[in-house]
Amino acid sequence: MEKTISMKFKGTLILSLVFIGVVFYYFLLEVPAEKKKNETKELSEKIMIFHTEDVDEFSVIRKDQTIVVQRKGGNPWQIIQPLQTTADPFATETLLDKLRDARFSRVVEEEPADLSTYGLSDPSLKVSLKIKNQNEIILLIGDKSPIGQSFYIKRDDQKKVLLAQAKDLGPSLFDLRDKTVLSHNTRDVTDVELRRNGSLLRLEKKDSAWGIVGTVTAKGDSKDIEDLLNSVRASRVSSFIEENPSDLALFGLNPPSIQMTIQSGKSDSQSLLIGAQSPGGSYYAKTGKANNVFTLDPGIVAALSKGELDFLDKALLEFKEEDVVELHLAHNGEDIHIQRDNSDQTLWEITQPVKSKGDKSAVKSMLNDLKEARITAYISANSADLKSHGLNPPQKRLTLTSKEKKEIGFKVGEQSNDKKVYYAVREMESTVFALSSETINKVFRSLNDLRNKKLLSFKMDDVAKITIQYPEKTFELKGAGENWSLLQPEPVKKVKPFISKDILWTLNNLEFDEMGSSAGSGVDKPAARITIADKQNKALGTLLVGKKSGSQYYAQIEGNPAVYLIKERFLSEIPSDVNKFKE
Numbered sequence: 001m002e003k004t005i006s007m008k009f010k011g012t013l014i015l016s017l018v019f020i021g022v023v024f025y026y027f028l029l030e031v032p033a034e035k036k037k038n039e040t041k042e043l044s045e046k047i048m049i050f051h052t053e054d055v056d057e058f059s060v061i062r063k064d065q066t067i068v069v070q071r072k073g074g075n076p077w078q079i080i081q082p083l084q085t086t087a088d089p090f091a092t093e094t095l096l097d098k099l100r101d102a103r104f105s106r107v108v109e110e111e112p113a114d115l116s117t118y119g120l121s122d123p124s125l126k127v128s129l130k131i132k133n134q135n136e137i138i139l140l141i142g143d144k145s146p147i148g149q150s151f152y153i154k155r156d157d158q159k160k161v162l163l164a165q166a167k168d169l170g171p172s173l174f175d176l177r178d179k180t181v182l183s184h185n186t187r188d189v190t191d192v193e194l195r196r197n198g199s200l201l202r203l204e205k206k207d208s209a210w211g212i213v214g215t216v217t218a219k220g221d222s223k224d225i226e227d228l229l230n231s232v233r234a235s236r237v238s239s240f241i242e243e244n245p246s247d248l249a250l251f252g253l254n255p256p257s258i259q260m261t262i263q264s265g266k267s268d269s270q271s272l273l274i275g276a277q278s279p280g281g282s283y284y285a286k287t288g289k290a291n292n293v294f295t296l297d298p299g300i301v302a303a304l305s306k307g308e309l310d311f312l313d314k315a316l317l318e319f320k321e322e323d324v325v326e327l328h329l330a331h332n333g334e335d336i337h338i339q340r341d342n343s344d345q346t347l348w349e350i351t352q353p354v355k356s357k358g359d360k361s362a363v364k365s366m367l368n369d370l371k372e373a374r375i376t377a378y379i380s381a382n383s384a385d386l387k388s389h390g391l392n393p394p395q396k397r398l399t400l401t402s403k404e405k406k407e408i409g410f411k412v413g414e415q416s417n418d419k420k421v422y423y424a425v426r427e428m429e430s431t432v433f434a435l436s437s438e439t440i441n442k443v444f445r446s447l448n449d450l451r452n453k454k455l456l457s458f459k460m461d462d463v464a465k466i467t468i469q470y471p472e473k474t475f476e477l478k479g480a481g482e483n484w485s486l487l488q489p490e491p492v493k494k495v496k497p498f499i500s501k502d503i504l505w506t507l508n509n510l511e512f513d514e515m516g517s518s519a520g521s522g523v524d525k526p527a528a529r530i531t532i533a534d535k536q537n538k539a540l541g542t543l544l545v546g547k548k549s550g551s552q553y554y555a556q557i558e559g560n561p562a563v564y565l566i567k568e569r570f571l572s573e574i575p576s577d578v579n580k581f582k583e
Contacts, residue, residue: 309431317408325339336353
């Protein structure tokens, strides 16, 4: 038996060793061999073999123009012919990558007798590469093949004619030229000057916050100002017009209609000048450091034409929720005052027009909406426009009071003709702005929205007695936890365990829909009277349910004169049949 086990073990061991050997052979010999084979095949198909980083200079040569681009040391690419200017780094690297990766699909002819057959005796395009520690490579690109999208190509140092994809191997001067307008880092900009037709607008950053200095001096909207700087930074030249213009006035650039100056730190200053509109709809422009005139798309001109009101801070009110101790809302005939509960800062009390607990979730939600509210647009800085926009007197008003007794707020006037916005103004200011109708509707809540709508408040574990009185009968339950018994209208030693819990949960979560009128409510002769009491038979609350009104019932808490309207389904949750209590 032991000999059999030993032989099986040896057999398994031998198989394992064979398997391991196969795995090692595959990964150490087969995989590298296959990889080398693929690399060899790939290299054999390449037209040119070089490393992009080793290229010092390349030329794109056409019959009518030669473009030479070079770099020295670690410096950026520069175009040195037909003019001297900075090259587009992305365009240059893309061209070199395409040349490095270019492959031929087949050899057309090994030793052609007549290169003109392929348009290669006097090619319309040549690309030359000067590479470190290598001879110059010149690629000739001839006619297009009659079939497909390939071209006849040939290296100057080889005889054979190849067929290959040669699309985009001959970029234009415009393609290779750097089209950056201004090269600033938005985070480093500290000062922006915009001169438009004689007016000056300054945007100034101090301690990471932007401010506006002009006819209106106020806090700026950081997002809008940075969006402007990013737009200018991302803008590109549409076309180059003239390298050394003799008269800038021909392009509306002497003087310019718009001049933007950007200051980064103490020394780095850049400027952009915008002139007249070209026949094609773009705008003539130039930078302060260069002579050449180019064109820009109208979009950037529109951004630079914005007024100072467009850059004002769009936050409606700035405050910390925890600092607010009082709110005052006046709208739709309601004058609502709310203040924090002195004993519990998380709770709110309504002090006017009625005394009531506030709904802390509703108040918190309103403050959050107010904190996130954004101005849609600034309309006018002229105080004379207050009356024309329905702001003198205002139609709505909201004020917040802080712990330090400081007040901030705003007034709301008329709605626009299209009903999309309301006109508004901050307290102690005269600049009229627009707020979306959605914002106004979210912020200005009704008394009913803001008050606590729970009619009863108690801890379910404190309840030891429930009395439900209908005109024709009374149900009296007594107990605790899961153990409840029915005393009236007939004794039931143990009622269904969930019945009492459901009654208490329903009462504890009962909320009114709206306020009602005591006249004709029927709460003086209730259809149901529900009382809960503790172990000492002390009443924790009594709910009086009056007459039905549509899909609602009138209700009242005993001892409180206020009358409410509650949902009709409430009474269906309260048992009125003794059989529902029985197991």
